[in-house]
Amino acid sequence: MATTGMQLLGLVLSIIGWVGGFLVCTLPMWRVTAFIGNNIVTAQITWEGLWMNCIWQSTGEIQCKVYDSLLALPSDMKAARGLTVLALLICTLALTLGILGIKCTECVGLPSLKARLARVSGVLFVIAGFLILVPVCWTAHSIIRDFYDPYVAAPHKRELGPALYLGWGGSALLLIGGSLLYAGSNPPGIPSSPTFSSGESSPRRAGGAAQVKGYV
Secondary structure, three states: OOOHHHHHHHHHHHHHHHHHHHHHHOOOOEEEEEEOOOOOOEEEEEEEEEOOEEEEEEEOOEEEEEOOOOOOOOOOHHHHHHHHHHHHHHHHHHHHHHHHHHHOOOOOOHHHHHHEEEEEHHHHHHHHHHHHHHHHHHHHHHHHHHOOOOOOOOOHOEOOHHHHHHHHHHHHHHHHHHHHHHHOOOOOOOOOOOOOOOOOHHHHHHHHHHHHHHHH
């Protein structure tokens, strides 16, 4: 029963991480305008994402535009696009295998096959978590590097956007959920935790007691 609960918890955490990864991929909030200097009030705020950039006007109007050229994008954004999309596809496959493999479903009759499917699902969720974590950390590193670079003009400096924090949280949920799903999916006959039996020591004790009685 404990392993079933661990499987369900891991699958739920992985699904939440998958939703977070989808939001990270679609939201145009990877980079935001950096407020540098004494001028705090600005007429517009720029948001930059993987697929489009948006400008928020002080009047409340938001204008978004999809990037015109893929080749004109920086290398970190190109890699982030590919890795996040790949991570979402892997999560879709992992979710399908996880539903088939958890113990509370009856889609697969063989318990050994169910355990293998659930373990593969956990591994895929962990891989997807790393695939989301890499571009998020890479982008954060480039933002911080350019922010402290004196040769980058102040209007071109950016700060960490909300999508990056969401990416860190989603990748952490995928890593934890996949690990729980893998740990709670032991094949039949293999206990989830080591057990210690005192059956072998009982005959020895009984034999020792019999020897003591014989001497008496």
